[in-house]
Amino acid sequence: MPIKGVKQGPIVVEKESVTIRDVELKGHWNRMFEPRVISDYDLTNLDLVASLNGGESIDFCYQCAKCVPVCPVDVVGDYGPRKIYRKLQLGVDLTEDPDLWLCTTCMNCLRVCPKEVNMIKIMPAVREVAINQNKPVPSELQKALENTARYGNPLGENPRKRADWVKGAGVPVNIMAQVKRPVDVLWYVSTYTSYHPRGKDTARAMARVFSALGVDWSILGIEEKDDGDSQRLAGEKGLFEMLAEQNIATFNKYQFNKLVVSGPHEFNAFKNLYPNYGGNFNVQHYTQFLRPMLDALKPMMKKALNLKVTFHDPCYLGRHNGEYDAPRDLLRAIPGVDLIEMGRCRENGYCCGGGGGGMWTDSFSRDYTKMRLSDRRVMEAVETGADVLAVCCPFEVSRFEDAVKATGNEGKLVVKDIIELVDESMK
Ligand code: SF4
Numbered sequence: 001m002p003i004k005g006v007k008q009g010p011i012v013v014e015k016e017s018v019t020i021r022d023v024e025l026k027g028h029w030n031r032m033f034e035p036r037v038i039s040d041y042d043l044t045n046l047d048l049v050a051s052l053n054g055g056e057s058i059d060f061c062y063q064c065a066k067c068v069p070v071c072p073v074d075v076v077g078d079y080g081p082r083k084i085y086r087k088l089q090l091g092v093d094l095t096e097d098p099d100l101w102l103c104t105t106c107m108n109c110l111r112v113c114p115k116e117v118n119m120i121k122i123m124p125a126v127r128e129v130a131i132n133q134n135k136p137v138p139s140e141l142q143k144a145l146e147n148t149a150r151y152g153n154p155l156g157e158n159p160r161k162r163a164d165w166v167k168g169a170g171v172p173v174n175i176m177a178q179v180k181r182p183v184d185v186l187w188y189v190s191t192y193t194s195y196h197p198r199g200k201d202t203a204r205a206m207a208r209v210f211s212a213l214g215v216d217w218s219i220l221g222i223e224e225k226d227d228g229d230s231q232r233l234a235g236e237k238g239l240f241e242m243l244a245e246q247n248i249a250t251f252n253k254y255q256f257n258k259l260v261v262s263g264p265h266e267f268n269a270f271k272n273l274y275p276n277y278g279g280n281f282n283v284q285h286y287t288q289f290l291r292p293m294l295d296a297l298k299p300m301m302k303k304a305l306n307l308k309v310t311f312h313d314p315c316y317l318g319r320h321n322g323e324y325d326a327p328r329d330l331l332r333a334i335p336g337v338d339l340i341e342m343g344r345c346r347e348n349g350y351c352c353g354g355g356g357g358g359m360w361t362d363s364f365s366r367d368y369t370k371m372r373l374s375d376r377r378v379m380e381a382v383e384t385g386a387d388v389l390a391v392c393c394p395f396e397v398s399r400f401e402d403a404v405k406a407t408g409n410e411g412k413l414v415v416k417d418i419i420e421l422v423d424e425s426m427k
């Protein structure tokens, strides 16, 4: 792993005088004290970031530090936009610094920053430079990017097995290529929901709930490819554009009213990014799609679950897209669910660590933080006394289940997608 070096030290240049806007300032300007040198900085690396398309706002930072306490990485390490700015100011080359890969683009800093320093644009822009210049990239991430280019999914799974999960669903699942008619709902299943063992559980639960509600729905099956948004945020814009063009061409082959998605990352991609490439669809996260159907759903949810449930807001559904209530409304409608909130929730929700390519940098981040963000979040969920940590993002079931084991909380907390709880109460 070539990048596991020691963090770079600052480069401080000491000068006897500097010229600012044609005015020369000497080191002995302050006559109250002995003559002294002026500490000046080599701003080449800061200017380089600010010159990138997307990197401009780094220059706006005025070091107020509001961003640091809300940054999830700082909670488990030493991080935040202010600290990144300061390192750049001191001459550190961000394209070679491990800090480049720690930001999850969770957006909590942007929420509080008075100057709108936008790490969601800055980090992908610098990562793109690092990748293009063959700078060290975490090996796990490199593999995920290569898999995406080769197989259309970051897991490196066989594209022909993308719809294998339908076998255990217990209800018929339509595939668009076979239906040959317009449908009301095209359900984009997503990579982790299609392939990960726990993702497949949620896929099957979703199929059963759609079926029970009489939804006219279908999936793409083997024609579906990863949405590419996390790869874009990890610095592979070209890969994202290739996937966007392929997915849009596939969507355009068929007629449907709504594009319902399993997770927040594809929601963000289809709603906010794909229109730039000519793909305009009526996109809904599955919780948003189901919420207006609660009147029909409630009589079917006959089994009281009798569980204390806490909910983790996914950054890309909540902060990035403003949806906090649809998942909660669904949870509250399930009989026997007692919803309790964690201290950090809604706008200030704590990141699971999976966004912005973080899904593929866990082993790398371990060397630069005290614990994974998912471990920290699971500890917060346990503190509430909840039996269940409810999620609605395909990244999170696997991340948090792993974190439950890693923090020694097996038997205390289980992780379930909201759709699994809905499905359970319908049995
Ligand atoms: S909140 Fe914004 S302006 Fe303040 S230190 Fe952080 S990035 Fe800089």
Ligand code: SF4
Binding pocket: 070, 071, 072, 073, 074, 080, 081, 102, 103, 104, 105, 106, 107, 108, 109, 110, 119, 120
């Ligand atoms: S986007 Fe999130 S992880 Fe990245 S610097 Fe801002 S608060 Fe920290």
